[in-house]
Amino acid sequence: MTIPKTAAEAKQLVDKLWSYCHVLRHDGVSTIDYVDQLTLLLFLKMAQERAERKAFGGGKEIVPKHLSWQTLVDSDADELRHTYENILEQLGKKPDTALGLIYHGAESKIRNAATLKRLVVDLIDSVNWSGTGVDIKGDAYEALLEKGAEDIKSGAGQYFTPRSLIDVIVRCVKPRPDDTIVDPACGTGGFLLSAHDYIQREHGETLTKEEAQHLRNGGISGVELVHGTARLAQMNLLLHGIGEAGGKALIDVRDALARPPRADERASLVLANPPFGRKSGFTSIDEFGKVTREDVSYDRSDFWVTTSNKQLNFVQHIAKLLTVDGRAAVVVPDNVLFEGGAGETLRRKLLKECDVHTLLRLPTGIFYAGGVKANVLFFDAKRARPEKPWTDKLWVYDFRTGEHFTLRQNKLQAHHLDDFVRCYKPDDRHNRTETERFKAFTHDELVARDKANLDITWLRDPDLDDGENLQPPEVIAQEIVDDLQAALTEFASVAEALQLAKAEREGQVEDD
Structure with missing residues (x-):
């Protein structure tokens, strides 16, 4: 080629x-x-x-x-x-x-x-x-950012979403010149750049002066907690001709979850891959080298439920960030789909108050964080309608079962998701048909499931069959390593929390 x-x-x-x-x-x-x-x-x-x-x-x-x-x-x-x-x-x-x-x-x-x-x-x-x-x-x-993400020890991978996945998501939501596009966890700005490129490609020849000005100076923006990463995002935007060097920064360095969005911060399109990990919080080191961590539950009056689970909080925040009829596509880990308690409350509220229309189940091996099982949730914000839920059908595309990717030898490419885009029907979303991998579930079916569990599967994994379909040993071994790494991360978080709790108890005893 x-x-x-x-x-x-x-x-x-x-x-x-x-x-x-x-x-x-x-x-x-x-x-x-x-x-x-x-x-x-x-x-x-x-x-x-x-x-x-x-x-x-x-x-x-x-x-x-x-x-x-x-x-x-x-x-x-x-x-x-x-x-x-x-x-x-x-x-x-x-x-x-x-x-x-x-x-x-x-x-x-x-x-x-x-x-x-x-x-x-x-x-x-x-x-x-x-x-x-x-x-x-x-x-x-x-490409430099992607190479940085490949260096797991550097921690850069946590800021990087594969461009192939980003571009597929953008093809589905079809950004428009009049959209106000926001990523509340923008990392290095991949979603924002892809949305801008799509608009330039599809509408560049017909853009009005006002639309071009809107896109260049405020129509595309992001929020990022880590200043060093925000710097990379702002530079990335400038390299693509978005914004002016002496003009207002288009990346806001702050905790997006800390407060409700202002009226001038609302968006007609939100694209995001919030950071993985269940707990919201921060770690500090005092002058004696003691490490402490404080978990944060955001007590926001606009949230449906109070929780320290940052993925659940990001989904709530994105729902509140959207204007009426605004569209969202957000990458979420599996626990957002099945977790009880606050997770169940969130899912029931989301299904009722938004049109949650599409779920893409992603395969493992596409993110630099090992062992991640993630999905893309597509939903639209709606005006209040207490008499009837807004979600009619949730269409689920299973791209996980029987699919295997690695970051090097078998890397996810945009064409691998062409069938999903065809099934999604970006130009005619309300005229879909079911396929082997694409199934619809009604609102009543969803809320009748235990804890309104959206972690839905129906395909048989060919790897579970005997014979020719068994995956090569190196693929199986890598999947085991990824799962073990994810489990170790969870156990480390629990151990850290227990140690901090013990230290706090001992500190209280000493104070008494």
Whole structure:
């Protein structure tokens, strides 16, 4: 197969930049830190290119000259570190702007001046990034993020949703130019970028000036708890031409669950893959090195149920974030579908007050977090209607049974989900037909199930049969490893909670 020129060029850029990551590891720079440092430096280079090229702003100065990329290039190795650290400090002074968000609190992790000089001159300055076009820069940058996600030890994988899955979800919900699109757990911004690309591809030639302005300055935005990840998301948006460097930051750094959405924060389309893990909370370390963790239950009057389960809280938050007739597609782990107590309350409320119309059951082996069993839940917000539930039928597509993917040898591709998109019928969702993998369940059938359990299966797994359908030993072994890793994570959380509870009891006794 012939690789398109743009894809080939993007791969060359990634290979060149990524090869240097291994060099920097000797200086103690981790994978995710390396991507972060590239983010900070790439923007300076591109800002200068745009200021110099008439096609990219007509000489408009984005970064002041005394803080520009050229000052780094002109600095010798002895003064380079000081120059770079000064640039980071000065550009980060207005964190409410896109530029300020990227550089606020940033610091150079590259301690060796000679190494920094090589990164600036040999790698980044040698490429005309603006000249390669937005698609090349976007592809290269996303590939870097994906490579970072592959490094499990770096923790980067928790921020990365496979682009193939994102694109399939976006094809189903069909973002429109007039949509206000929000991701309340945006990570590095994959959903936002895919939605923007879809609109440009499907509506680019007919976009009005007002629609283009809407999409560029506020129609697409996200919320992210971790500042370092928010920085990557904001840079990713700017690389794709979304927002202005000196304009308002389009990524809000905060806990999305902490308060109800304001009227001006409501969205007509929400796309999200909230972080995995059941408990909401935070960990702190005091001056003596003692680690403590506090679980958080959000006492929000707009929530249907109070719980410390952050996935349940995110589903509630997304439902409240939507405008009337707003659409949502959210990735949720299996426990959201079957967990009792607060989970049951949430599901019954969601089925009644929203149109929960589609559930895609995902296979294992597609996320960088091992052992994850996840689904995509599609639902629409509706006005209050106490006399009748809004969910008529939930259509379930089982893409898990008999499907096996790995992150390298058998990676999930968008075409693997073409049948799901055909069954979903994005252009005619109310005229669906059942297939072997696609079944409809009425509201009455759903609420009659024990705990309104939506973890529904009907296909027989061929792996359970004897004979030829048995999976290869390496696939079975990897699935066992993934399940064990997931179980160990759960046990570790329980052990940590028990230790903290014991410490709190002993502390109370001492205080008494």
